[in-house]
Amino acid sequence: MEFNVFEHFKGIEKIPKDPTNNDQQGTSFFLTGHMGEQISSHLDDYAAKAGMSRRNFVKSACGFAAAMLAVNKITGTKFFDVEEAEAYDPAARKELSVARKAGTEFIVDQHTHICWRKDGYVPGVNTTEKGMWFVQLLDNLGKAMGLPNGIRDMTVENFGKLVLEKSDTSVAIFNPFGFREDYGGKDMVPIEEQVEVRNRWPDRTIMMGGGLTPNQGIGETLDRLQMFVEQYKISGLKLYTFDSTPKRGWWFDDEKLAYPIWEKCRKLGIKNIGCHKGIPFGQFMARYAHAEDFDAVADDFTDLNWIVFHSAWPYHNELAALKGFKPQRKNLYSELGSCFAATVTNRPLECAHLLGTLIRDLGADYVMWGTDSTLWASPQWQIEAFRRFQIPEELVKGYGYPPLTQEVKRKIFGENAARLWGIKVTAKTEPAAPPTVVAV
Numbered sequence: 068m069e070f071n072v073f074e075h076f077k078g079i080e081k082i083p084k085d086p087t088n089n090d091q092q093g094t095s096f097f098l099t100g101h102m103g104e105q106i107s108s109h110l111d112d113y114a115a116k117a118g119m120s121r122r123n124f125v126k127s128a129c130g131f132a133a134a135m136l137a138v139n140k141i142t143g144t145k146f147f148d149v150e151e152a153e154a155y156d157p158a159a160r161k162e163l164s165v166a167r168k169a170g171t172e173f174i175v176d177q178h179t180h181i182c183w184r185k186d187g188y189v190p191g192v193n194t195t196e197k198g199m200w201f202v203q204l205l206d207n208l209g210k211a212m213g214l215p216n217g218i219r220d221m222t223v224e225n226f227g228k229l230v231l232e233k234s235d236t237s238v239a240i241f242n243p244f245g246f247r248e249d250y251g252g253k254d255m256v257p258i259e260e261q262v263e264v265r266n267r268w269p270d271r272t273i274m275m276g277g278g279l280t281p282n283q284g285i286g287e288t289l290d291r292l293q294m295f296v297e298q299y300k301i302s303g304l305k306l307y308t309f310d311s312t313p314k315r316g317w318w319f320d321d322e323k324l325a326y327p328i329w330e331k332c333r334k335l336g337i338k339n340i341g342c343h344k345g346i347p348f349g350q351f352m353a354r355y356a357h358a359e360d361f362d363a364v365a366d367d368f369t370d371l372n373w374i375v376f377h378s379a380w381p382y383h384n385e386l387a388a389l390k391g392f393k394p395q396r397k398n399l400y401s402e403l404g405s406c407f408a409a410t411v412t413n414r415p416l417e418c419a420h421l422l423g424t425l426i427r428d429l430g431a432d433y434v435m436w437g438t439d440s441t442l443w444a445s446p447q448w449q450i451e452a453f454r455r456f457q458i459p460e461e462l463v464k465g466y467g468y469p470p471l472t473q474e475v476k477r478k479i480f481g482e483n484a485a486r487l488w489g490i491k492v493t494a495k496t497e498p499a500a501p502p503t504v505v506a507v
């Protein structure tokens with residue numbers, strides 16, 4: 068299957084890149100899509116000004132700054148807070164990068180994955196055709212981001228290298244993949260394999276459980292939940308409401324199928340429950356990607372926190388309405404996995420509307436940072452892009468969006484998730500000191 072979910076990034080797979088070079092990753096992304104060619108010619112100009120070969124320039128921090136600056140110039144809008152000198156003077160770039168980082172060092176990535184499992188995905192043996200669609204999507208995305216073996220490189224080992232070592236992320240929340248109907252009757256990433264991440268980095272990771280499909284039987288679902296909590300000590304749940312049973316999906320507000328799960332979560336002490344919403348990839352029936360079922364559960368279970376992954380993009384306006392018109396609500400959260408990555412480089416105006424809508428309607432205390440790495444290799448280029456991104460003045464005025472201030476960025480980057488998960492905020496100093504995760 069063709070790599071077509073993020074069609075506007077077509078061409079990125081042709082750009083050779085090193086998955087451990089964060090600047091090159093980010094710059095490569097800017098070079099794709101409808102602005103790619105124009106950005107590329109700006110890069111040539113800045114490379115000449117910096118006295119560097121084009122080849123070396125795209126691997127450098129100046130190259131990444133030049134790409135962001137090019138977007139400002141092409142769109143005539145200051146989406147990125149980047150100074151001209153940063154695009155050709157390495158010393159200026161370094162100095163301003165340090166200045167921009169001040170106060171935003173504590174980063175919790177609400178959305179991270181490993182995608183490979185030990186017995187792999189064999190079509191017709193342990194993986195259905197639909198299951199292969201998703202495997203192929205992840206494989207193509209990984210290869211596009213420079214992982215030479217695609218999904219096979221999205222391992223425990225590389226999680227450590229790309230997310231924990233090569234980025235400013237302090238704590239990563241691990242997200243599971245279930246979909247047992249399509250993967251030979253066991254979770255796509257079985258819990259006994261995903262727990263290796265937490266076992267290796269217990270101070271820097273938090274593990275969510277998943278793979279609950281109530282359409283397979285509520286009794287079995289509740290038993291699995293209990294096993295995840297008692298045997299594997301999961302800290303929360305990340306679920307998917309589409310499935311490959313004949314019913315094809317379910318809703319969080321289904322009193323028969325779903326409410327027994329939430330009641331059991333209460334008993335077991337699980338307070339944070341999330342769901343993939345938006346981005347209706349491959350086998351995902353798009354109707355289940357809408358967040359409308361969070362309306363009733365947020366009211367019926369006010370003692371639980373509800374996290375909408377991907378901020379339901381491109382249906383984020385529907386999500387925003389669940390708080391914008393119900394400001395009394397204090398337990399509805401969103402996170403930015405893949406929706407920020409997919410819009411920031413080539414659809415910056417859409418990115419500004421997305422962030423602006425979420426911050427205005429859900430509130431700055433309820434939007435959380437997430438990158439969906441290792442799907443996008445290291446999260447660092449996204450971190451750098453978010454540090455520099457701003458909501459343009461005309462949108463602040465015209466839509467009433469709150470400006471993306473340092474204070475708001477601090478909340479989104481880490482403070483909100485720290486509050487939700489009971490993580491002690493410890494500023495990352497040089498060299499990086501691992502933060503402490505307090506038991507939740």
Ligand SMILES: [Zn+2]
Binds near residue numbers: 178242404439
């Ligand atoms: Zn994800």
